[in-house]
Amino acid sequence: MNIFLYDSLSKEKKEFVPIDSKKIRIYACGPTVYNYAHIGNARMSVVTDLLVNILKTKFKKVVFVSNITDVDDKIIEASIREKKPIKEITTKYHKIYNEDMKRIGVKKPDFQPKATDHIQEMIEMINKLLENNCAYIEDNHVLFDVSKYEYYGCLSKRTKEEQIAGNRIDVGEYKKNSEDFVLWKPSKKNEPGWKSPWGYGRPGWHIECSAMSEKCLGIPFDIHCGGIDLTFPHHENEIAQSCSAFKKNSDPQSFCKYWFHNGFVTVDGEKMSKSLGNITLINDLLSKYSGPVIRLSLLSSHYRQPLDWSTKILEQSKKTLKKFENFFDKIPSEFFLKDSNSNFDNEFLNSLYDDLNTPRALASLNKLFDKVKDPKKDDKKIILSLAKCFQLLGINLNKNKNNDESNFVTKSEKKIIFDLIQEREEARKLKDFERADNIRDKLKKMNINIEDSVEGTKWIKNE
Ligand SMILES: [Zn+2]
Structure with a gap:
């Protein structure tokens, strides 16, 4: 295509x-x-x-x-x-x-x-x-x-x-x-x-x-x-x-x-202007909504159509994102680490190739979600595809799940990181804290910060 x-x-x-x-x-x-x-x-x-x-x-x-x-x-x-x-x-x-x-x-x-x-x-x-x-x-x-x-x-x-x-x-x-x-x-x-x-x-x-x-x-x-x-x-x-x-x-x-x-952005049906006092600043919005919610709201209508900005759009996007985030939260990090081979959903990509039809692309993601909301083993492909599609939209569903290519981590780097984290886990189990700390330092030198949590060790690449 x-x-x-x-x-x-x-x-x-x-x-x-x-x-x-x-x-x-x-x-x-x-x-x-x-x-x-x-x-x-x-x-x-x-x-x-x-x-x-x-x-x-x-x-x-x-x-x-x-x-x-x-x-x-x-x-x-x-x-x-x-x-x-x-x-x-x-x-x-x-x-x-x-x-x-x-x-x-x-x-x-x-x-x-x-x-x-x-x-x-x-x-x-x-x-x-x-x-x-x-x-x-x-x-x-x-x-x-x-x-x-x-x-x-x-x-x-x-x-x-x-x-x-x-x-x-x-x-x-x-x-x-x-x-x-x-x-x-x-x-x-x-x-x-x-x-x-x-x-x-x-x-x-x-x-x-x-x-x-x-x-x-x-x-x-x-x-x-x-x-x-x-x-x-x-x-x-x-x-x-x-x-x-x-x-x-x-x-x-x-x-x-x-x-x-x-296209233009209007606010509650009116043109943004100083005299109407309805100029909506991103900086203000960011104190009420997350970046991904604002981004999804901006992509919810086709880019050439006028976009009528309202709290309703923001709330709707917040709800949609929450649905996906909750779903991805339940999936362990290893799921994304061990196999990062994934493909875009065809319908999603074709919609974007067709003059950036984001409403249609988002609809196809919702369809995909309906297929996997109660995950079965063989759903892995679809879940990985969902994550990849959101990445393309520039929306990071869960930073700690390391599914964000914007962190610029290659596949081979991912393997090294994953192996080091495993090695550190083992050292910690054996109470060899010196070795564990050395591994943490080694990761730090690679610009990778790690954080231990109840669900295991999470990592993030510093920019
Ligand atoms: Zn110019």
Whole structure:
């Protein structure tokens, strides 16, 4: 079975055919770090993380890049409001973002480039756009001339009037056409800025993703991800920049092959907004619900559908997880250790290969569960498969059961660990505590921590 994805550029579900099957390259627009991540940010991260997991079942190497926007007007405002230096704000929220994501099972991207580390690359790209006559300088600003890119509007399918309306916020008198957008703007003395051929200033938001995706992945790359709200103007502008800088009027696919957008998150039927006071932060939720419960809730609807967030979804997911956790709790660790050969359930995997149909995939796990809820001896295969499927979803049912591949333990390592634990058990039985302690130290050196409990010795790999 091949993987099919809905491509928002062509507006159709397509078979995923990589540019180079030896190395799949993915880029996702990351957060602007001036505040806590909300449930909308988390949905994008969880869905993209799942996409990476799914691709890894078929392709050996998947390189995932997601940027950090650490220069932006909103950050400057936050710095004034909180009376703290910009760097302190961005470092603090970058760290919190990564911690919160980790708690909901999102792996750190292979590269997480920061905008402020790539100003030179952005300046070079803007220079190329000027050389290609796709940008112009006006009133100390550098602007992209939208009329110079013939495919402009290809992603969002907006009419010229809609483009103007969408861009209203930064309509300036210095623009030739009101749909043109800023590549570089001047900074005041007290604002963050860099020296450039156009004076002291800072980049517009869109250019960073064009510069960093090219730097980290090269173009064209395979998949560009992001929330649906970024389609216009951000992604439309990324295409315009990347397809004009290297060669004028390049086809949108010369930037990336597939566009992968996740749907909106509403809260109790309403759009999340400051004025309604219903912005739901992951950090707050984590004080009430576990990471896996939040993750399962985010995966409970299809990623392209709008997700209406409510306590009901969280409670439902909590109940579902509890059911599986209780079941796995009763299974001894050795069950997973001795034989880690397991396969994915076909129906589950096919559902995920079909444009990440998580509701259908979860339904197949429930069906599997019904088969084994009163385990018989020959159910082992199904139980191992269930554990493996949950792993793919990024949900760890029971860390102490060592069934979590995210702990990066290979099969041969598992055998060594298991043998050492057995050896230690024997030493303890013979009251040879020195030997037992030596084995514990040996495991510690392998980055394995052990814990003795009534059910036996449990182990966990430190990250
Ligand atoms: Zn972006």
